[in-house]
Amino acid sequence: MKVKPRERISPCSAVLLAAELGLVLTTMSLLCCAYPERVRRTLWQIGGENGWNSNPRLRVYFYANYEKPPDIPPIWSQRLSESNLAISVLAVVISMVRIVLAFLGSASSFSAVFNAFNDMLLSGFWMYSVAAQSSSDLTDPGHLSLRPWYLEKSCEILHESVVHHCVLAKACFAFSVLSLMLFLARSVYSVLKLAYWCGSRQMLDRGVAVILVHSRLKRGLEASHASPLFSIRSNHYDYDYDDDDDDGGEDVNSCDEHCSRTKNSVFWVWHNNDDESWGPPRGE
Known part of the structure; x- marks a missing residue:
């Protein structure tokens, strides 16, 4: 160290x-x-x-x-x-x-x-x-x-x-x-x-991103008819936030390393029937 x-x-x-x-x-x-x-x-x-x-x-x-x-x-x-x-x-x-x-x-x-x-x-x-x-x-x-x-x-x-x-x-x-x-x-x-x-250090951008993610996560949890509930996507990988591996995505537990590596390239996606609600950050 x-x-x-x-x-x-x-x-x-x-x-x-x-x-x-x-x-x-x-x-x-x-x-x-x-x-x-x-x-x-x-x-x-x-x-x-x-x-x-x-x-x-x-x-x-x-x-x-x-x-x-x-x-x-x-x-x-x-x-x-x-x-x-x-x-x-x-x-x-x-x-x-x-x-x-x-x-x-x-x-x-x-x-x-x-x-x-x-x-x-x-x-x-x-x-x-x-x-x-x-x-x-x-x-x-x-x-x-x-x-x-x-x-x-x-x-x-x-x-x-x-x-x-x-x-x-x-x-x-x-x-x-x-x-x-x-x-x-x-x-x-x-x-x-x-x-x-x-x-x-982009503290303002990070703070806004955290607030938006928390807000959309809360709304996603309240949507009981959504299946799967939501997932995390990046430029190269999809991460499922449910326990099933039906769509072949990697487990969300492996996201920490990738999130820290890709920084702002990671974003959240909620699946609601055929629609997708995209979360921060934008402009990717």
């Missing part, structure tokens, strides 16, 4: 995998720094004090008047920081698994399906992250904010003590966009590669 030699990863693929891992690691590090609740709350307070969005300090008046305050906008909530960090961790794990599979020389079929599925999954997650990080704050009718103020204004206008919060928020958004672009591009490439792999 010959063992198929392991495929070596190309230098170009190795560089791309290393670049992907570096990008997701950087993004995860930035989102880890922005994870503490004080970062989002500070950005919210800076915008509220300057009239760029709702002011969190005014929420105390709702409690004083025994009124329910409006919900915290998603852009300033801790849930956004948690989801962003979870997405970045997932991206790092998948990138590391991808690198391990590439260097171990995993089967092309598994790699194609694995890459296509995970690239589309991460693309969807990063779309959500980017959309959430650029969402609006409409809780204060007097200070509506369609986008976070730190994406529209320069950090230089702020006091030195809070500039690093603004820069961190900008960097998190920028690297999230880069990650989204990376995995969108990878999704297109992975889907096209998977489609090429399926087409090169």
Whole structure:
């Protein structure tokens, strides 16, 4: 038994995998720094004090008047920081698994399906992250904010003590966009590669042939008046699917070897009185 030699990863693929891992690691590090609740709350307070969005300090008046305050906008909530960090961790794990599979020389079929599925999954997650990080704050009718103020204004206008919060928020958004672009591009490439792999092995044709054969086999079994029920024909042989050898055909048990040898030249024939119903494949 010959063992198929392991495929070596190309230098170009190795560089791309290393670049992907570096990008997701950087993004995860930035989102880890922005994870503490004080970062989002500070950005919210800076915008509220300057009239760029709702002011969190005014929420105390709702409690004083025994009124329910409006919900915290998603852009300033801790849930956004948690989801962003979870997405970045997932991206790092998948990138590391991808690198391990590439260097171990995993089967092309598994790699194609694995890459296509995970690239589309991460693309969807990063779309959500980017959309959430650029969402609006409409809780204060007097200070509506369609986008976070730190994406529209320069950090230089702020006091030195809070500039690093603004820069961190900008960097998190920028690297999230880069990650989204990376995995969108990878999704297109992975889907096209998977489609090429399926087409090169005629998987669609084989699947359709199996479905048609199963359907016609079921109909043939239901036709109790048919005699013989059905047979298998190829370019050179007839195979009876009944136990009788009246028509001189070979036994169906010998079909496996011939089917694997003739591939698409084998087709099914049902005998119903004087009519014959031909099955896949066609075009022979």
